[in-house]
Amino acid sequence: MRNVLVVISGPSGVGKGTLVRALLAEDDKLVESVSCTTRAPRAGEVNGREYFFISKEEFRDRIAANDFLEYDEHFDNFYGTPRSFVERQLKEKSVVLEIDVVGGLNAKRLMPKSAVLIMVAPPSLEELEKRLSGRGSEDEVQLNERMRRVRYELDQAPLYDYVVVNDDLQRAKREIQDIIRKEKEKTI
Numbered sequence: 730m731r732n733v734l735v736v737i738s739g740p741s742g743v744g745k746g747t748l749v750r751a752l753l754a755e756d757d758k759l760v761e762s763v764s765c766t767t768r769a770p771r772a773g774e775v776n777g778r779e780y781f782f783i784s785k786e787e788f789r790d791r792i793a794a795n796d797f798l799e800y801d802e803h804f805d806n807f808y809g810t811p812r813s814f815v816e817r818q819l820k821e822k823s824v825v826l827e828i829d830v831v832g833g834l835n836a837k838r839l840m841p842k843s844a845v846l847i848m849v850a851p852p853s854l855e856e857l858e859k860r861l862s863g864r865g866s867e868d869e870v871q872l873n874e875r876m877r878r879v880r881y882e883l884d885q886a887p888l889y890d891y892v893v894v895n896d897d898l899q900r901a902k903r904e905i906q907d908i909i910r911k912e913k914e915k916t917i
């Protein structure tokens with residue numbers, strides 16, 4: 730069986746993080762790649778767990794050294810997937826990346842044989858909007874901007890290999906586990 734690079738994308742609030750944690754907890758042949766970012770850590774985030782928090786200067790140096798498999802800019806900050814970690818891990822295990830659609834499509838372009846793109850979608854846009862506004866952490870302008878981004882991400886779904894609707898965590902998790910199993914069995 731081969732190892733695959735599982736890219737999990739989808740709009741914020743859709744439950745990607747919870748799904749990824751559930752997948753990792755049940756599969757010791759799956760590891761997560763921790764991205765680098767130049768944004769400041771949020772409360773509760775730990776360096777090396779959610780992200781490696783690095784300066785813009787270091788990020789630029791690492792771009793120049795070809796250290797990132799892919800990278801992108803969001804809201805004035807850089808985010809990137811460390812190449813050496815992914816390449817090393819893929820020799821032993823499958824690797825999961827939780828990144829946005831631009832990063833996912835770049836990963837597929839760079840590693841077309843290994844990358845499996847999975848979009849996690851909400852049961853409906855209304856449902857997701859309710860969930861996001863329920864967080865209460867954003868004003869209306871920010872919420873509109875976020876919903877614009879949500880629609881953009883979901884519009885890219887046809888470019889992904891699979892779309893999994895997160896209507897129920899256990900069901901969605903099993904669907905992704907089936908996809909990973911099937912993809913690992915493919916001979917390419």
Ligand code: 5GP
Pocket residue numbers: 764765768799800801803808809810827828829831832833
């Ligand atoms: P946040 O700042 O909310 O943690 O993440 C902002 C955005 O950056 C999210 O859409 C997230 O998926 C994306 N992101 C996180 N890590 C990476 C990465 O390594 N590469 C790319 N292209 N996007 C990333």
